[in-house]
Amino acid sequence: xxxxxxxxxxxxxxxxxxxxxxxxxxxxxxxxxxxxxxxxxxxxxxxxxxxxxxxxxxxxxxxxxxxxxxxxxxxxxxxxxxxxxxxxxxxxxxxxxxxxxxxxxxxxxxxxxxxxxxxxxxxxxxxxxxxxxxxxxxxxxxxxxxxxxxxxxxxxxxxxxxxxxxxxxxxxxxxxxxxxxxxxxxxxxxxxxxxxxxxxxxxxxxxxxxxxxxxxxxxxxxxxxxxxxxxxxxxxxxxxxxxxxxxxxxxxxxxxxxxxxxxxxxxxxxxxxxxxxxxxxxxxxxxxxxxxxxxxxxxxxxxxxxxxxxxxxxxxxxxxxxxx
Amino acid sequence: xxxxxxxxxxxxxxxxxxxxxxxxxxxxxxxxxxxxxxxxxxxxxxxxxxxxxxxxxxxxxxxxxxxxxxxxxxxxxxxxxxxxxxxxxxxxxxxxxxxxxxxxxxxxxxxxxxxxxxxxxxxxxxxxxxxxxxxxxxxxxxxxxxxxxxxxxxxxxxxxxxxxxxxxxxxxxxxxxxxxxxxxxxxxxxxxxxxxxxxxxxxxxxxxxxxxxxxxxxxxxxxxxxxxxxxxxxxxxxxxxxxxxxxxxxxxxxxxxxxxxxxxxxxxxxxxxxxxxxxxxxxxxxxxxxxxxxxxxxxxxxxxxxxxxxxxxxxxxxxxxxxx
Numbered sequence: 001x002x003x004x005x006x007x008x009x010x011x012x013x014x015x016x017x018x019x020x021x022x023x024x025x026x027x028x029x030x031x032x033x034x035x036x037x038x039x040x041x042x043x044x045x046x047x048x049x050x051x052x053x054x055x056x057x058x059x060x061x062x063x064x065x066x067x068x069x070x071x072x073x074x075x076x077x078x079x080x081x082x083x084x085x086x087x088x089x090x091x092x093x094x095x096x097x098x099x100x101x102x103x104x105x106x107x108x109x110x111x112x113x114x115x116x117x118x119x120x121x122x123x124x125x126x127x128x129x130x131x132x133x134x135x136x137x138x139x140x141x142x143x144x145x146x147x148x149x150x151x152x153x154x155x156x157x158x159x160x161x162x163x164x165x166x167x168x169x170x171x172x173x174x175x176x177x178x179x180x181x182x183x184x185x186x187x188x189x190x191x192x193x194x195x196x197x198x199x200x201x202x203x204x205x206x207x208x209x210x211x212x213x214x215x216x217x218x219x220x221x222x223x224x225x226x227x228x229x230x231x232x233x234x235x236x237x238x239x240x241x242x243x244x245x246x247x248x249x250x251x252x253x254x255x256x257x258x259x260x261x262x263x264x265x266x267x268x269x270x271x272x273x274x275x276x277x278x279x280x281x282x283x284x285x286x287x288x289x290x291x292x293x294x295x296x297x298x299x300x301x302x303x304x305x306x307x308x309x310x311x312x313x314x315x316x317x318x319x320x321x322x323x324x
Numbered sequence: 325x326x327x328x329x330x331x332x333x334x335x336x337x338x339x340x341x342x343x344x345x346x347x348x349x350x351x352x353x354x355x356x357x358x359x360x361x362x363x364x365x366x367x368x369x370x371x372x373x374x375x376x377x378x379x380x381x382x383x384x385x386x387x388x389x390x391x392x393x394x395x396x397x398x399x400x401x402x403x404x405x406x407x408x409x410x411x412x413x414x415x416x417x418x419x420x421x422x423x424x425x426x427x428x429x430x431x432x433x434x435x436x437x438x439x440x441x442x443x444x445x446x447x448x449x450x451x452x453x454x455x456x457x458x459x460x461x462x463x464x465x466x467x468x469x470x471x472x473x474x475x476x477x478x479x480x481x482x483x484x485x486x487x488x489x490x491x492x493x494x495x496x497x498x499x500x501x502x503x504x505x506x507x508x509x510x511x512x513x514x515x516x517x518x519x520x521x522x523x524x525x526x527x528x529x530x531x532x533x534x535x536x537x538x539x540x541x542x543x544x545x546x547x548x549x550x551x552x553x554x555x556x557x558x559x560x561x562x563x564x565x566x567x568x569x570x571x572x573x574x575x576x577x578x579x580x581x582x583x584x585x586x587x588x589x590x591x592x593x594x595x596x597x598x599x600x601x602x603x604x605x606x607x608x609x610x611x612x613x614x615x616x617x618x619x620x621x622x623x624x625x626x627x628x629x630x631x632x633x634x635x636x637x638x639x640x641x642x643x644x645x646x647x648x
Contacts, residue, residue, distance in 0.1 A: 059577060060577075159489070159490070164488035164489060164490060165483070165488060165489050165502070165512075166483070166488060166512070166513065166516040166520070167513065168513045170512065170513075171506070172503045172506035172507070173503075175499040175500070175502040175503035175506070176499070176500070176503045178489070178499040179496045179497075179499035179500045179503065182495070182496035182499070183496070188489075188490070188494065189490065189491065189492045189494075192490040193600065193601070196490070196575060197574055197575045197576075197577075197579075197600055198575070198577045199575050199576055199577060200576070200577055201538070201540070201544075201547075201576050201577075204535055204538070204572065204573075204575075204576060205535070205536065205538070207532070207535075208531070208532035208533075208535040208536050209532075209536065211528055211529070211531075211532040212529065212532050212533065212536075214525070214528070214529070216525070220525075223525075248528065249528075250521060251520060251521045251522070251523050251528075252521075252523055252524070252525050252528060253383060253384075253521075253522045253523060253524055253525075255521075276517065276521055277517070
């Protein structure tokens with residue numbers, strides 16, 4: 001795949017009057033922040049621009065949507081350009097795929113690895129820590145001043161996708177861009193409070209309830225916790241709010257493989273696994289028709305919680321013996 | 325107070341043969357990382373140098389101490405220079421104060437506000453996000469190359485003291501220094517895993533047990549949880565491991581004032597309070613002979629847990645009414 005240059009993409013945008021921006025489904029901070037920053041900036045530059053999304057906006061990211069986000073496909077009947085942002089795969093456009101393809105010009109700005117770009121113009125950089133970094137560089141190329149609002153959205157995109165500058169994807173360039181954002185007068189701390197101090201009480205409670213079921217295996221090198229339907233009912237939490245628990249278990253000193261067993265239905269247990277340094281959970285997941293990476297994988301077991309615990313526990317012990 | 329320049333301090337260090345570095349008591353990532361970076365770099369430059377500490381090294385920071393940290397006051401009988409790092413107050417030198425003052429030259433590098441510097445040479449910059457930033461600039465002034473080991477210790481100092489670049493003390497310069505550290509080949513992610521994925525299981529358990537006692541007041545704008553001696557005994561945790569719980573409560577959407585009640589002894593309850601945006605907990609603490617800042621304060625109540633809950637709950641409701 002050969003990328004276009006930001007200059008070529010800027011030329012297309014400059015000659016357009018109306019643009020629709022498409023975040024990926026299951027919106028996260030990077031797709032949403034990148035869309036918000038670009039939409040706000042293009043409007044400031046005189047363009048008609050909207051972010052067309054589907055699904056729900058996470059509570060802690062709502063502050064960025066302003067009057068720019070819509071679910072109404074007819075907000076612009078036929079946009080000059082459709083841009084997919086942080087999304088390099090039509091599958092991640094959900095039901096908006098057909099609408100996306102109605103524009104005469106399509107552009108993709110993304111940092112996910114893809115084998116099959118589907119737009120006419122593409123800037124896909126898997127080395128970029130966040131798509132927010134690419135939006136920053138595109139706006140620079142277009143000589144559009146990044147103001148406080150756009151700067152805060154780009155900061156949100158970058159800080160969420162880099163785990164606050166801690167994940168391996170973070171680079172020297174990430175920090176240099178963050179430094180430059182300070183010149184636009186961003187209140188990064190207020191962004192941070194919005195993103196991280198906006199958890200539902202129910203999420204805190206289900207996390208606590210689940211962590212109390214923690215069992216250690218393999219002399220403390222494996223940690224396994226559970227979430228049952230009963231625990232969800234008691235705390236009022238949704239299953240999606242158990243995100244993060246398996247990483248919390250990985251944070252325990254000595255733990256190399258962490259695991260969360262999620263009771264999806266009677267005798268249906270979804271399993272999430274993580275590796276700190278040593279281990280290969282993709283190998284375990286593959287045995288049970290699951291998927292993922294060496295350090296993060298998942299699969300489903302058709303059995304009771306207790307049986308699932310025994311199964312997973314044996315796999316962890318074996319995996320640690322092999323790689324530990 | 326007038327600071328010396330880094331040049332003046334460098335001149336002193338250059339003409340010395342032996343140096344003792346003093347972190348503050350209750351060592352944190354900034355004091356420890358700054359000492360480790362400076363000690364390693366001065367040794368590389370041919371100096372005899374040790375970090376003289378007291379108390380215990382937190383489990384998650386041990387990776388930085390190498391063979392540089394000692395509790396033995398006689399490791400150097402009489403050092404040419406004593407330097408206190410991230411510590412601008414003799415009270416924070418603990419029992420090492422006399423030893424510190426035996427050197428003919430004393431130097432302070434710190435970023436805490438102080439009214440009464442006690443060293444002959446001082447570089448105290450309350451605008452610096454972390455003392456680690458000042459160590460970076462001192463080493464630059466001295467033309468000492470920051471290698472991987474020193475770079476990782478400075479990164480640890482900065483990332484812990486800025487809450488991973490999220491606290492208001494973070495500045496453009498913080499990110500520029502972080503960017504430069506990448507040139508020394510640091511493995512920032514491995515530092516991050518050491519620091520953040522090294523929690524005692526007991527800490528996770530006491531956090532969970534405590535959060536399950538959470539009660540909301542003032543229509544969800546106040547959140548109060550408890551830790552009892554019984555809970556500590558059940559989980560095997562120490563009271564010091566309850567650090568962070570009150571911030572966890574502040575992270576709940578809608579909460580403006582969070583509070584943790586810690587049963588210190590029978591009818592002795594220590595109270596920690598935090599503010600998200602609106603509120604003034606210093607005002608509450610002052611009423612009960614406690615101390616702190618507008619957004620973080622604490623005090624002690626001589627009463628039962630249930631009475632403490634009622635007292636604190638009434639104060640939070642009133643404070644939110646006043647400032648909310």
